[in-house]
Amino acid sequence: MSLPLRRAVAEFVGTAFLVVAVVGSGIMASRLSPADPGLALLENSLATGAALVALIVALQPISASFNPVVTLVERALGVIGTMTAVSLVAAQILGGLLGTVLANLMFGLDAVSASGHERNGPGLWLGEVIATLGLLLVVFGTVRSGRADRVAFAVGGYIAGAYWFTSSTSFANPAVTIARTLTDTFAGIAPASAPGFILAQLAGGALGFLLVRLLYPSIATRAAAAADREVLL
Template identity: 60%
Template sequence: MTALVRQVTSEFVGTAFLVATVIGSGIMATQLTDDVALQLLANSLITGAVLVALILTLQPVSAAFNPVVTAVDAVLGGTPWRNVPPLAVAQIAGGTVGAIAANLMFELDAVSISTHDRSSSGLWLGEVVATLGLVLVIFGAIRSGRTDTIAYAVGGYITAAYWFTSSTSFANPAVTIARMFSNTFAGIAPASVPAFLGMQVVGAALAVVLVRAIFSSTNSEELSREGALQR
């Protein structure tokens, strides 16, 4: 297999497991308790844990699981632009498969379009903040030469961002799109998706500015040749 095929496969599998975890843990939490705070706690801790596991496992090949992270990596010189479309498609397709798998595991319809409306200025700002922070954490680790910490940094950040952002930190277009297909705790109504995607792009763009302002490009250039996210 070529390097790109391995990367596409890694992104597909990783994003599928990520979305299956986000949706599946939300379903399990609502089955076990009616306490919304406990439901969110379970959802956030389990999502953070699986991110650590998936990134540790797949980072040697490709472990972005997120189209905006892949695009930012290209902007900063870590991934060739020609690789961005196939990687993004793999992430979206993998996320959709993960949503279907989660639904089926809990004996729900394979696809059930979410009716969970998430539309307000506060939620949109939450997505800007969530995505900005996620991208800053990832590329701050890369530019400071600490790629071995990315798994723990991302897992910890997402666990926290579930709680401190109003949107519960989707921060990922592939995950956002996939969550349309499950009318459960973690779902999002299709009408709410475009604004979330737009705010994620805004957050990522702001993060690029901050990363360039805060961190030296020297380590980034060296790590890009090694391939910190996509090898």
Template identity: 70%
Template sequence: MADPVSPRIEPLPASATLAQRVVAELVGTAFLVAAVIGSGIAATRLSPDDVGLQLLENSLVTGAALVALILALQPVSAAFNPVVTVVERAFGLIGTTTAAALIAAQVIGGVLGAVLANLMFDLSPVSIATTDRTGSHLWLAEVVATLGLVLVVFGSLRTQRTSTVAFAVGGYITAAYWFTSSTSFANPAVTIGRSFSDTFAGIAPASAPMFVLMQLVGGALAALIVRFLFPEPRTTEEMR
């Protein structure tokens, strides 16, 4: 009987080294956070009196950036999210050392992205966010947002539709900005990065730990659902 966990859908070329994957994750996460924070700053400046329009601008830019970044970096490594990396480790797709290196790169990239966004808009390189985001409704929203994201990622991968991941993730995040009360952070590296910018997308450091915890809970629940729905990777022929 086939092992329901160990079969791997390998989106990376055999020649991709750990160093290449680390750099891809660092650069990709930096650009993602720069897109989130930068578009938030631009939105507040361009549409100062309309919060709904600010959120629309922020969500569309984030979704578009995700599509572009995943398409560009997927041949090397394009998780940009410690929760996705942890689930990959849980499924036996990568080793512990690799997972730790990729997560470190994602977190560092997230902070660098925040610094770059601040500098591009002529702000202090680091400004600790003061926006409190706390409450059970926001924590629940982060569980839901992250669960959905991980389900979209691995639902696509385990049904051999790697070419659709970028569009599925970009579309989901754009939508989740609106249907979750937390505006779908759904990513510990992005959450940490956003605490270094006291702007539209910022989150106070005191609020970040619970967001990260709820994201991990959402990822764990999603992993259980993925195991049940897709016990092993399926080929295109098997789905016909």
């Protein structure tokens, strides 16, 4: 199997498991703590953060972004090529959709059920901008400072925390946002609310790109070389 295909498969599988963790733990939390939304959110955030650590550790040697915004910034920084970025984003979106279907089925729900959980308003959109900006700073700051072996723990910890300090509970991921429109459960988001979240995430991604370039101005030679190799594969 070629490297580009292996990367796409890794992103598909990783994003699917990530969404299973987000949606599945949300359903479980709402059933275990139906009268305490704060406790349910704690359970949801801890499960998501822990799953992220495990998935990134397992798949990082191949590809472990699980997030179109991260992939687009990698492309903008010259770390990956255009065709690779397109294939990874497609794999992330499809993997996320599968993850929601699997989570719904595991808990005896319809495979697909449009969410009725509306999430709108400037405060929530600002929360998504901040959540995504912070995620990119954590990801690329950790990698570019030569500590790529710690990125799984940094990202898992950040997302678990951002569930609590952002008004939007930190979706910070267009693929996960799209996937969460298909579950009418604790973790769901109404389809009509998704575009606002995705636009805010893309805005956060653009700001994150600028901040990464400001704080870490030089692109690593090995990253540029990796991008060159992708053109030949």
